[in-house]
Amino acid sequence: MATLGEVCAAGRLSDYLGKAEPSEMVAGANRFGPPQGDPALVTAYKDDQLLGFVYLNSDFANATGYSGKPIQILVGIDPKGVLTGLKLVEHKEPIVLLGIPEKRILEAVNKLIGADMDRVARGAAPAPQVDIVSGATVTVLVIGDSIVRSATKLIKSGRLGSQGNLAAGAAQQASKAIDAGKSEVRDWQSLVGDGSVRRLILSIDDVNKAFEKSRDTAAAAHPEEGDPGDTFIDLYVADVAVPTIGRSLLGDDGFDRLAGRLKPGQQALVVAGSGRYSFKGAAYVRGGIFDRIELIQDTNSIRFRDRDHTRLGSLGAEGAPDFPEIALFVLPAEFTFDPTEPWVLQLLVQRVVGTKEKAWLTFDLGYTLPDGYMKSTPAPPVRQQVAASSAMPSAAPAAASRDTAAPFAVEDEPLWMKIWRGNVVKISTTIAALGALTLIFFFQNTLVRRPKVYVWVRRGYLLFILVWLGWYANAQLSVVNVLTFANSLLTGFSWEYFLSAPLIFLLWASIAAGLLFWGRGPFCGWLCPFGALQELLNNIAQAVKIPQYRLPWGLHERLWPIKYIIFLGLFGMSLYSTAFAEQLAEVEPFKTAIVLKFAREWPYVIYALTMLSAGLFVERFFCRYMCPLGAALAIPGRIRMFEWLRRWPECGTPCQRCAKECPVQAIHPEGHINVNECIYCMHCQELYFDDHRCPHMIQVRLKREKRDALSSPSMRSGGKGPNTIITAGGKPIKLPTVDAITPPVT
Numbered sequence: 001m002a003t004l005g006e007v008c009a010a011g012r013l014s015d016y017l018g019k020a021e022p023s024e025m026v027a028g029a030n031r032f033g034p035p036q037g038d039p040a041l042v043t044a045y046k047d048d049q050l051l052g053f054v055y056l057n058s059d060f061a062n063a064t065g066y067s068g069k070p071i072q073i074l075v076g077i078d079p080k081g082v083l084t085g086l087k088l089v090e091h092k093e094p095i096v097l098l099g100i101p102e103k104r105i106l107e108a109v110n111k112l113i114g115a116d117m118d119r120v121a122r123g124a125a126p127a128p129q130v131d132i133v134s135g136a137t138v139t140v141l142v143i144g145d146s147i148v149r150s151a152t153k154l155i156k157s158g159r160l161g162s163q164g165n166l167a168a169g170a171a172q173q174a175s176k177a178i179d180a181g182k183s184e185v186r187d188w189q190s191l192v193g194d195g196s197v198r199r200l201i202l203s204i205d206d207v208n209k210a211f212e213k214s215r216d217t218a219a220a221a222h223p224e225e226g227d228p229g230d231t232f233i234d235l236y237v238a239d240v241a242v243p244t245i246g247r248s249l250l251g252d253d254g255f256d257r258l259a260g261r262l263k264p265g266q267q268a269l270v271v272a273g274s275g276r277y278s279f280k281g282a283a284y285v286r287g288g289i290f291d292r293i294e295l296i297q298d299t300n301s302i303r304f305r306d307r308d309h310t311r312l313g314s315l316g317a318e319g320a321p322d323f324p325e326i327a328l329f330v331l332p333a334e335f336t337f338d339p340t341e342p343w344v345l346q347l348l349v350q351r352v353v354g355t356k357e358k359a360w361l362t363f364d365l366g367y368t369l370p371d372g373y374m375k376s377t378p379a380p381p382v383r384q385q386v387a388a389s390s391a392m393p394s395a396a397p398a399a400a401s402r403d404t405a406a407p408f409a410v411e412d413e414p415l416w417m418k419i420w421r422g423n424v425v426k427i428s429t430t431i432a433a434l435g436a437l438t439l440i441f442f443f444q445n446t447l448v449r450r451p452k453v454y455v456w457v458r459r460g461y462l463l464f465i466l467v468w469l470g471w472y473a474n475a476q477l478s479v480v481n482v483l484t485f486a487n488s489l490l491t492g493f494s495w496e497y498f499l500s501a502p503l504i505f506l507l508w509a510s511i512a513a514g515l516l517f518w519g520r521g522p523f524c525g526w527l528c529p530f531g532a533l534q535e536l537l538n539n540i541a542q543a544v545k546i547p548q549y550r551l552p553w554g555l556h557e558r559l560w561p562i563k564y565i566i567f568l569g570l571f572g573m574s575l576y577s578t579a580f581a582e583q584l585a586e587v588e589p590f591k592t593a594i595v596l597k598f599a600r601e602w603p604y605v606i607y608a609l610t611m612l613s614a615g616l617f618v619e620r621f622f623c624r625y626m627c628p629l630g631a632a633l634a635i636p637g638r639i640r641m642f643e644w645l646r647r648w649p650e651c652g653t654p655c656q657r658c659a660k661e662c663p664v665q666a667i668h669p670e671g672h673i674n675v676n677e678c679i680y681c682m683h684c685q686e687l688y689f690d691d692h693r694c695p696h697m698i699q700v701r702l703k704r705e706k707r708d709a710l711s712s713p714s715m716r717s718g719g720k721g722p723n724t725i726i727t728a729g730g731k732p733i734k735l736p737t738v739d740a741i742t743p744p745v746t
Helices: 004-017 094-098 102-112 117-121 137-156 164-168 188-193 204-213 243-261 283-287 413-422 424-442 444-448 451-472 479-491 495-499 502-517 521-527 529-543 553-559 561-576 578-587 590-595 602-617 621-625 628-637 657-661 683-688 695-710
Strands: 031-036 041-046 049-056 072-077 083-090 174-178 198-203 231-239 268-274 293-297 300-302 309-311 325-330 343-354 357-367 374-378 397-404 724-726 732-734
Touching: 004 031, 004 049, 004 072, 049 137, 072 137, 083 102, 083 137, 102 137, 117 137, 137 300, 188 243, 198 204, 198 343, 198 357, 204 231, 204 343, 204 357, 231 243, 231 343, 231 357, 243 268, 243 325, 413 424, 424 444, 424 451, 424 502, 424 521, 444 451, 444 683, 451 521, 451 529, 479 561, 479 578, 479 628, 502 521, 502 628, 521 628, 529 590, 529 602, 529 621, 553 561, 553 621, 561 578, 561 628, 590 602, 602 621, 657 683
Parallel strands: none
Antiparallel strands: 031 041, 041 049, 049 072, 072 083, 174 374, 198 231, 231 268, 268 325, 293 300, 293 343, 309 325, 343 357, 357 397, 724 732
16 A cells, blocks of 8 residues: 555646646657656656656755745656656746746756766766856756756666665665754864865865866866965855854854754754955855855755845854854754765855856765764665765866856856956947936936937937847846845945946846836836837837827726735835745836747736737827836935926916826826826926917917017018017017917817
């Protein structure tokens, strides 16, 4: 009879098995057999001939991704241990938020198909590596690791491959446990001396030679600068859930507080480092995950998240060095970890090799708890031990691969400086565009006095923003940037992270300055590629006589708050889960229309086209009512220090011309401009100076003409009444009143 565990495992596999065809998982197979064992394994047959097996990666190895949820992958493997097929069946990764279709992820992971995992399990070959995908480094690494580790664990279990004989002959061993009765305070030197604290030190020369040995010519051609003997990183790790180690490093009070947090059997590690390379990196600022270090034990692995992390200022052990970075990581209670068995802290070292390319290597810092902290008790057979060599401190690189524009910024100063140097043309073009916009704003009164010139200047600028800044440079800002910035203020702000995206940084810096002068208008009206796309499409719609609709003021005013509600909802959700908030931020069609240029799954394309179609009839429909980024900018925009938009006393009472012609209906019927909704298109300023459309200016022009006529030598009498003048041609003309030339109020 099947056990409850076997039934549950088989159920998980069966739930996903229907999403794959047998031939997808094992070439030539035409049917699956029933699930067997725990974890569940399904046989794949061609008629009655066994061709291979299929299993779920998360049943055998940790597969928790960037989102904090398992990435579920069906893995096909033949009886010899060769991977035959992979199928991504479920994930919660917000990778599509960065413009990355699943197809690219699968193309990178499919490189593992054909790998002989039996040789890897026997130590006869290195573990195969996946290609890194820009914007999804953590996701791809997790997928690759889970596939390799799960296959290795399956082979070592003896259920297939040559490791079966070893597994079958495993001898019973004594079980070990931490001796909680041993508790003392020791100094730093003694902790390091007996291995209670383990160390990995790499010099610049060590790292440069490792990249040379990786056979990555591009990486080898970009060595670390500085004295070869200088320290690249000096890294230490210790298990502080062990009473003696914890009391020594954290102090009595610190250890007691930690012990109060930990559940029975739960562990915590202290990681400390110095040198030019940060073990923390900056990815945790953006997405809450520490992507540069990974804890590995057998086939289980984990990358720590910000919720597991506590920043420490110093270590309490006598003689301990001062470290610029000290982190306390509490292992999640659900993570399977045996502190009495060897484990490895793996360090990921990245190197910039081009404008949008990186290479990376991994270095292992092994840890084995000294026997003095443990006690032995008889126990049934335990899992096979990893090779002793994998548990010893090592500076040997474990893997190498190319990373094309990985999204996580690094804290090393050389990184962001190299990125800026590699984008000189784009940066210069962006600065020139921002400078041109500044001139437009500062000399707006001169420009709007020439309506035809102004219209084509604006259209030309918007076309540049759409084509170059948006579709070419992909510098489309998003509400995700706002959520990320707010999260960084709570978890640890880093200038280096924000500087690693030069165009985004320049845009946000200019917008911050613009908020003080003009509010949200400079971005929403001039620098947003999606806003530019809406306006240009509406210009075309008007040119081909597509009817335009203006919502009644009462309804229009009540639709404004929708975008603020959307923003507040996203902001509140980001405090709980940044990754989930980023998924919800798909309410912005920016990625679909600008970053991916509509090359995306059809639901996203239909949504983006729907928003753009609405804008053909109601100009800038999305900007008016649904844009959470516009709402986010409108809130601080109220602190603007200057009022640059001019108004006449007659504006609103009785004149309604500007209110009627405002493209986004940002002018109230009483005449004042709502800066929260104004996109600073300057159409009202164009009217302000126009003596043929603005009633006030028409009065001024006609009075000027009357004055000129009265002073003309050819003037003759003839008109009657205060509003009648005699033109140079001798015909009487009656001046219109403001009421006569003002559009009616509706």
